Amino acid sequence: MAHTETTTVAVSGGGPAGIMLGLLLARAGVDVTVLEKHGDFLRDFRGDTVHPSTLQLMAQLGLMDELERIPHRKLTTVTIGNPEQTIVAADLAELPGAYRHIAMIPQWDFLDLLVRRARRYPGFHLRMNARATSLIEEGGGVRGVRYTTADADGGTEEHELRAVLTVSADGRHSELRRLSGLLPRELGAPMDVLWLRVPRAADGATSGLNGRLGAGAMAVAIDRGDYWQCAYLIPKAGAGASADIRDRPVTELQERLRELLPFLGDAVREVDDWSKVAFLKVGVDRLTRWYRPGYLCIGDAAHTMSPVGGIGINLAVQDAVAAANLLAGPLLRAQDDPDRFARTLNPALLARVQRRRLPATVGTQLFQQLVQRQILARALSAEEHPSLPLPLRLTAGTRAWSRVVGRVLSRGIRPETITTPEAPAAAAPGGTAPAPA
Numbered sequence: 248m249a250h251t252e253t254t255t256v257a258v259s260g261g262g263p264a265g266i267m268l269g270l271l272l273a274r275a276g277v278d279v280t281v282l283e284k285h286g287d288f289l290r291d292f293r294g295d296t297v298h299p300s301t302l303q304l305m306a307q308l309g310l311m312d313e314l315e316r317i318p319h320r321k322l323t324t325v326t327i328g329n330p331e332q333t334i335v336a337a338d339l340a341e342l343p344g345a346y347r348h349i350a351m352i353p354q355w356d357f358l359d360l361l362v363r364r365a366r367r368y369p370g371f372h373l374r375m376n377a378r379a380t381s382l383i384e385e386g387g388g389v390r391g392v393r394y395t396t397a398d399a400d401g402g403t404e405e406h407e408l409r410a411v412l413t414v415s416a417d418g419r420h421s422e423l424r425r426l427s428g429l430l431p432r433e434l435g436a437p438m439d440v441l442w443l444r445v446p447r448a449a450d451g452a453t454s455g456l457n458g459r460l461g462a463g464a465m466a467v468a469i470d471r472g473d474y475w476q477c478a479y480l481i482p483k484a485g486a487g488a489s490a491d492i493r494d495r496p497v498t499e500l501q502e503r504l505r506e507l508l509p510f511l512g513d514a515v516r517e518v519d520d521w522s523k524v525a526f527l528k529v530g531v532d533r534l535t536r537w538y539r540p541g542y543l544c545i546g547d548a549a550h551t552m553s554p555v556g557g558i559g560i561n562l563a564v565q566d567a568v569a570a571a572n573l574l575a576g577p578l579l580r581a582q583d584d585p586d587r588f589a590r591t592l593n594p595a596l597l598a599r600v601q602r603r604r605l606p607a608t609v610g611t612q613l614f615q616q617l618v619q620r621q622i623l624a625r626a627l628s629a630e631e632h633p634s635l636p637l638p639l640r641l642t643a644g645t646r647a648w649s650r651v652v653g654r655v656l657s658r659g660i661r662p663e664t665i666t667t668p669e670a671p672a673a674a675a676p677g678g679t680a681p682a683p684a
């Protein structure tokens with residue numbers, strides 16, 4: 248039999264979007280329960296690029312001192328080129344703003360930091376090893392979520408979590424989104440990505456983020472202090488695609504990396520087995536509608552981003568800020584309503600979240616598609632060194648163009664500011680409670 252619990256907001260997914268939303272709502276006095284299907288946040292290559300727009304939010308939350316104590320590298324330069332010319336040479340330190348670098352913070356450290364702060368608020372509840380399995384639908388609206396946990400005998404325990412609002416922040420493969428009937432529009436990407444680490448001499452002359460286009464390939468190396476986090480782009484289909492490349496000796500990959508990024512040197516030999524190479528299937532999509540009555544999608548569940556620019560985490564966090572800004576007040580009012588589980592939050596409020604975040608999502612995806620089509624697809628299909636389209640050849644490497652790219656990377660489009668107030672600690676109800684009989 249299912250255990251029934253209640254909360255004001257049920258969030259499926261403890262990634263950047265879900266945890267930030269949980270923190271902001273609980274901070275504002277809203278009771279919120281975040282369900283995370285894994286037992287920890289430890290997942291490698293999940294995206295560690297914390298951009299200035301997110302650092303600004305961390306500062307607003309008073310978390311910068313703690314964030315600075317997490318050992319991490321600060322990226323200030325972004326250099327991308329082909330053998331003939333530099334395409335981008337952005338120096339983020341030249342841009343305006345309080346934070347002028349990308350902080351390379353392991354995502355689990357970033358999430359742990361947010362969770363530690365969120366636990367200060369009595370309305371924040373995080374259930375690890377809790378997998379959302381289906382939506383509770385009644386009277387034309389979503390009234391919460393069903394989830395499972397493991398019981399002491401290795402079986403599963405079923406739970407029903409009744410909520411005024413259910414949020415899918417459960418990423419690009421969201422099961423709840425599929426069950427909700429909301430359909431993403433595929434935007435397509437020409438490439439997939441191999442991720443790997445190459446040791447870096449701590450005193451190496453090259454630093455920052457370095458991307459290099461070659462004939463039929465592109466590689467990026469990001470300075471992580473004692474190692475390079477490398478991305479090697481492969482075409483989605485045909486020769487050189489995932490199935491094909493992994494049938495070949497890994498030494499071929501070592502050679503290609505070394506050819507494209509000579510500063511990696513002999514250290515590429517450390518990548519001596521395909522088990523040391525992670526594969527990311529790139530997908531880019533966007534929901535045309537992000538909500539249904541009682542249900543909202545944010546982060547990757549609403550829009551899977553291309554890895555171009557490493558913007559996904561930052562957009563997910565910004566979605567959470569916008570959702571909290573727009574919904575905390577109405578949710579606080581609903582929380583006080585004895586009939587709250589029979590009423591539906593006005594869907595027009597959820598539409599406002601989508602309207603608020605759509606320009607940033609569409610604008611960023613358009614920028615990513617431009618880069619994918621005009622630069623990456625050409626490079627991946629080229630037998631000789633790839634040529635750039637004429638407008639890019641004219642602007643490539645110029646200071647103005649590099650500043651535009653640096654600006655998009657660091658500030659994003661329409662960065663959010665937290666407007667939800669911090670409620671007195673006693674404002675939230677004492678926690679997830681059994682449902683009234």
Ligand SMILES: Cc1cc2nc3c(=O)[nH]c(=O)nc-3n(C[C@H](O)[C@H](O)[C@H](O)COP(=O)(O)OP(=O)(O)OC[C@H]3O[C@@H](n4cnc5c(N)ncnc54)[C@H](O)[C@@H]3O)c2cc1C
Pocket residue numbers: 259260261262263264265282283284285292293294295296377378379380416417418419421422423442527545546547548552554556557558559560561563
């Ligand atoms: C290999 C890889 C590398 C990436 N590199 C970068 C990068 O460098 N920079 C960048 O900005 N972005 C990067 N991204 C993208 C970035 O990770 C995402 O855009 C970002 O994490 C989205 O945040 P999110 O909270 O919306 O979703 P996610 O981070 O995907 O989090 C969703 C969470 O929901 C949980 N979940 C899923 N289903 C359920 C369920 N049914 N019940 C409960 N929990 C569930 C998952 O376990 C996960 O913890 C990368 C992505 C991948 C896959």
